[in-house]
Amino acid sequence: MSVLLEIEDLTLRVPAVEILRGISLQVATGETVGLVGESGSGKSSTARAALRLFPDEAQAGGRISVGGVDVLSAGDAAVQRIRAHDAAMIFQAPRTALNPVRRIGDSATERLVQVHGLDRKAARAKLLTLFEHVGLRDPESLLRKYPHQLSGGMLQRVVIAAALSIDPKLLLADEATSALDVTTQAEVLALLKRLRGERDLGVLFITHDLHLAAAYCDRVYVMREGLIVDHQPGATIFENPGNEYTRQLADAVPTLPAQDSTETGKVGSR
Amino acid sequence: MVALRRLGAMVLTLVISSFVIFAGMYAAPGDPVAFLIGNPENMTPERIAAVRAEYHLDQPFLSQYLIWAKDLLHGDAGSSFVYQQSVTDLLGSRLPVTLSLVAYAGVLFVVIGVLLGVVSALRKGTAVDALITGVTTFATSIPNFVVAVVLISVFAVKLRWFSVSGPGEGFLGRIHHLTLPAIALALGAIAVVSRVTRQTMVEQQSLDHVEAARSYGLTSRKTVVRHVLRNSLGPIVTMCGLILAGMLAGTVVVEGVFGLNGIGSLLVEAINTHDFPVVQAILLYMVIAYMVVTVLVDLIYPLLDARVSARSGS
Known part of the structure; x- marks a missing residue:
């Protein structure tokens, strides 16, 4: 097991706003690491920073290393190599992450063909196999469709398949399964778990769902306001929350009392 | 179904605009008979009656319109009062100059406008961006007859690179002669197109799918071409089409200054000599030209952005 992603004391500020205030985390090969927190806590910014994706005016401090390459100080070509071969990002909103005027086939094979x-032909063949893996039916006809013709869940699977197509060592999954229904979510999570075993894939799994992270991840980092406030093995985070905030997050999920199920049922179902 | 509706709308537009054009001429001051006979000494009642009968001027307004419209459908726009020549022949001899002028200006403003827009979008906020914005804004604010006069005095009179007037002989001669008029015609459009290109590209640059493209290691040149510029084509094509459609009807001044015998100068001439059939035909040509270009743009747009056909199809 070697360290794929290592972030040390990462700070990120855009003029007047401090987004990240000293983040340190690691993801090793074959490991799934959860990054949990509410909206605006800096989860996505942390993942993007790993690929040096931040606005021009942003200032980053600290150190990020992907596969031993220092991302913040590396040249553009080296960063492009990391993005092309080592780490793939699955964006939060699949509908906006795909070019709306291009066909699914063109968008999903773009990295293989253009990068x-x-x-x-080879790119399409590879993609079709992955489409089947992520549970997309009739993959051939999907290639000719446009994003607006597909449902959110289907687009999410397209985006996941496209990210996996380059055989990355590290996957940055930003709410990758949040748009999926529970059954599909389970399928995709199982697929990622299998890949983790087969290819030693390291996954940074970003979610707002502490329960999911606890059940699925080897380790979980909890973020709040640009800081890591807790770091626990996934299995024990509920029994032993290392921080008051983690406990609040855990308690924030509504549980259904046995009686009066009609009232609370509405609140509980999202 | 959509195409049928489109076609119906076009026919309706043509009917209404032809009616308005005809009615406008009918309402114009001055009796056509006076211009047709010319010399006041020939104004005998018999002559007047003969001329009125020949040009259907003795008929009520509506039947005059219907006769004119029916002839138009058969490709006959009447004959010029002044030249005693068929109006379609007259237009046919003047159209090539105007069309080649507009085509030349079109190539200039599309190529230069888009290029400047791309450069200033990619250099957003730098001195280059400011310079392009400043120069193009300045260029739009000068009326094109001033531009034309300045171009003539500098490049034709002082430097003698181009001739002062006339459309030129042969293909290369035509290009050479039309260069200054085309620049004068295109200058204002270059500013508009570069501004639209810049604005659309800047908006596109911040979209998620562009960042996603960057995230998988696409070079910045490919990201710009395949995502930013590609997705900006819709608004750019629309704007270029509208400008081109306007230009087909807007060459009057430039043709006048450069002494080009195109549709624009024919229109001015025809208005001055009360040559009503010619004026009517040219106005109708302008309506049709505008419609053709906008329909072409509407046909191209869904090819650039499939979401459009999905919206209009439902």
Whole structure:
């Protein structure tokens, strides 16, 4: 097991706002690491920073290393190599992460064809296999469709398949399964788990769902207001929350009392 | 179904605009008979009656319109009062100059406008961006007859690179002669197109799918071409189409200054000599030209953005 992603004391500020205030975390090969927190806590910014994706005016401090390359000080070509071969990002909103005027097939094979230099046919063949893996039916016809013709869940699976197509070592999954229904979510999570075993895939799993993170991840970091406030093995985070905030997060999930199920049922179902 | 509705709307537009054009001419001051006979000494009652019968001027307004419209459908726009020549022949001989002028200006403003827009979008907030914005804004604010006069005095009179007037002979001669008029015509449009290109591209640059493209290691050149510029084409094509459609009807001044015998100068001439059939035909040509270009843009748009056909189809 070697360290794939290592972030040390990462700070990020855009003029007047301090987004990250000293983040340190690691993801090793074959490991799934959860990053949990409410909206605006800096989860997405942390993942994006790993690929040096932040606005031009942002100032980053600290150190980020992906596969031993210092992302913050590396040249553009080196960063592009990391993005192309080492780490793939699954964006939060699949509908906006795909170019709306291009066909699914073009968008999903773009990295293979335009970045890896595969010919179109080979790229499509590879993608079709992955489409089946992520549970997309009739993958052939999907390639010719446009994003607006597909449901959110289907787009999410397209985006996941496209990210996996480059055989990344590290997957940055930003709410990758949040748009999916429970059954599909379980399927995709199982797929990621399998890949983790087969390819030693390291996953940074970003979610707002502490229960999911606890059940699915080897380790969980809890973020709040640009800081890591807790770090626990997934299995024990509920029994032993290391922080008052973690306990609040855990308690924030409504539980259904046995009686009066009609009232609270509405609140509980999202 | 959509195409049928489109076609119906076009026919309706043509009917209404042809009616308005005809009615406008009918209402114009001056009796056509006076211009047709010319010399006041020939104004005998018999002559007047003969001329009125020949040009259907003795008929009520509506039947005059219907006769005119029916002839138009058969490709006959009447004959010019002044030249005693068929109006369609007259237009046919003047159209090539105007169309080649507009085509030339079109190539200039599309290529230069988009290029400047791309550069200033990619250099947003830098001195280059400010310079492009400043120069193009300045260029739009000068009326095109002033531009034309300045171009003539500098490049034709002082430097003698181009001739002062006339459309030129042969393909290369035509290009050479039309260069200054085309620049004068295109200058204002370059500013508009570059501004639209810049604005749309800047909006596109901040979208998620562009960041996603960057996230998987696409080079910035490919990101710009395949995502930012590609997705900006819809608004750019629309704007270029509208400008081009306007230009087909807006060459009057430039043709006048450069002494080009195109549709624009024919229109001015025809208005001055009360050559009503010619004026009517040119106005109708302008309506049709505008419609053709906008329909072309409407046909191209869904090819650039499939979401549009989905919206209009439902």
